[in-house]
Amino acid sequence: MKLPENTLPTACTDFEEDLVLHYYGDGSEAERNRVEAHLEKCAPCRAFLEDLRRLLPQMAKPNELPQSFWDNYYRETLAKLAAAEERKFRWRNLFVPMRAWMLPAFGTAAVAVLAVALVFTKGHWHFSLKQPGESIPQEILVDTNQLEFFKSMDMLEALSKLETLDGTKLETVNSRG
Amino acid sequence: MDPTAQQDLRDEEVVALCQQGQSEVFEVLVRKYMEKAFRIAFDFTHDTEEAKDLSQEAFLRAFSRIKQFDGRSSFYTWFYRLVVNLCLDYTRRKGRVIWERLEKQTEGGAEPVEVADGSSLPDEEAMAGEAKRRADKTLEAMPNKQRTAFLLRNHQGLSIPDIAKVMKTTEGTVRVYLHRAVAALRQSLVEFV
Numbered sequence: 001m002k003l004p005e006n007t008l009p010t011a012c013t014d015f016e017e018d019l020v021l022h023y024y025g026d027g028s029e030a031e032r033n034r035v036e037a038h039l040e041k042c043a044p045c046r047a048f049l050e051d052l053r054r055l056l057p058q059m060a061k062p063n064e065l066p067q068s069f070w071d072n073y074y075r076e077t078l079a080k081l082a083a084a085e086e087r088k089f090r091w092r093n094l095f096v097p098m099r100a101w102m103l104p105a106f107g108t109a110a111v112a113v114l115a116v117a118l119v120f121t122k123g124h125w126h127f128s129l130k131q132p133g134e135s136i137p138q139e140i141l142v143d144t145n146q147l148e149f150f151k152s153m154d155m156l157e158a159l160s161k162l163e164t165l166d167g168t169k170l171e172t173v174n175s176r177g
Numbered sequence: 178m179d180p181t182a183q184q185d186l187r188d189e190e191v192v193a194l195c196q197q198g199q200s201e202v203f204e205v206l207v208r209k210y211m212e213k214a215f216r217i218a219f220d221f222t223h224d225t226e227e228a229k230d231l232s233q234e235a236f237l238r239a240f241s242r243i244k245q246f247d248g249r250s251s252f253y254t255w256f257y258r259l260v261v262n263l264c265l266d267y268t269r270r271k272g273r274v275i276w277e278r279l280e281k282q283t284e285g286g287a288e289p290v291e292v293a294d295g296s297s298l299p300d301e302e303a304m305a306g307e308a309k310r311r312a313d314k315t316l317e318a319m320p321n322k323q324r325t326a327f328l329l330r331n332h333q334g335l336s337i338p339d340i341a342k343v344m345k346t347t348e349g350t351v352r353v354y355l356h357r358a359v360a361a362l363r364q365s366l367v368e369f370v
Contacts, residue, residue, distance in 0.1 A: 010360075017356040024330060024355075026337050051363055058305060059312050059362070060332045062216055073215065077207050077233050081240055085200060088241075 327358035
């Protein structure tokens with residue numbers, strides 16, 4: 001539905017807010033006196049206040065509901081509150097009796113499990129030091145460049161051995177000769 | 178405790194008893210505030226079932242948080258804040274739905290309207306119904322804070338200092354919200370003035 005485009009004459013800008021408060025009986029006594037003095041000589045502001053007196057109480061008028069609705073509402077609300085209270089106590093009650101027997105019971109169970117484990121394994125328990133996914137220290141890892149370096153070192157060592165061998169052979173030949 | 182004696186207790190006394198573990202006394206607060214809580218929720222939702230659920234949820238929250246209530250404000254200010262916050266959450270969630278519901282009501286023509294004295298003529302009733310629907314539409318289109326201030330003052334009769342406490346703002350800001358809301362409503366109801 002399209003709203004009408006015509007507009008109402010407004011109250012004085014300086015007084016409009018005070019008139020709203022005046023209608024509701026709010027504001028200080030000084031403010032009320034000031035508004036009343038103004039109203040005596042200002043027709044648009046009087047009309048504005050009159051509009052508020054006519055319109056606003058109608059808006060606040062609530063739809064009447066039967067007493068049965070309120071009785072039912074009250075009962076339902078109390079039932080919901082009781083359910084909430086019960087839920088809270090159910091959780092609390094779950095833990096309260098457990099506190100008395102829980103500690104010795106769990107302690108006994110833990111000792112029993114330990115004893116059975118010792119009997120069946122005869123005390124030989126193997127603990128794997130290396131966990132799956134455990135990272136290998138960087139120092140142990142060898143990269144390809146380092147391997148090439150070690151290979152070249154081996155070769156040099158082999159050559160020097162050969163040279164040494166050659167040297168001893170020559171000396172032997174010379175001494176024979 | 179004797180139910181009659183319970184009814185005579187002040188809010189602060191009821192709260193203190195609840196905080197000491199006598200949770201059954203909370204019923205007094207339900208009885209006292211159920212209608213107000215429902216009315217606020219209805220003003221925001223325009224739906225009886227939703228209003229009932231929201232206002233009952235507010236009671237549940239108040240009940241579960243009663244130990245956190247420190248008495249710095251009155252119980253009803255604290256409780257109103259719970260109701261209003263739940264309603265604002267609801268409107269943020271379902272704003273579009275409410276708007277569509279109001280549109281349908283308007284397009285569907287006149288609905289039965291409750292009249293206080295029962296003596297008015299059918300034309301006047303239809304007129305009042307139409308004015309109410311127009312006002313509801315205007316309220317729905319308003320910013321949440323303006324609407325909240327207006328509903329709490331006009332429909333619930335809360336004072337401006339109390340509204341400021343409920344909305345956690347200053348009295349001056351509440352006055353501005355209220356003025357803007359009233360001016361917008363008056364303008365939207367130009368045909369009925």
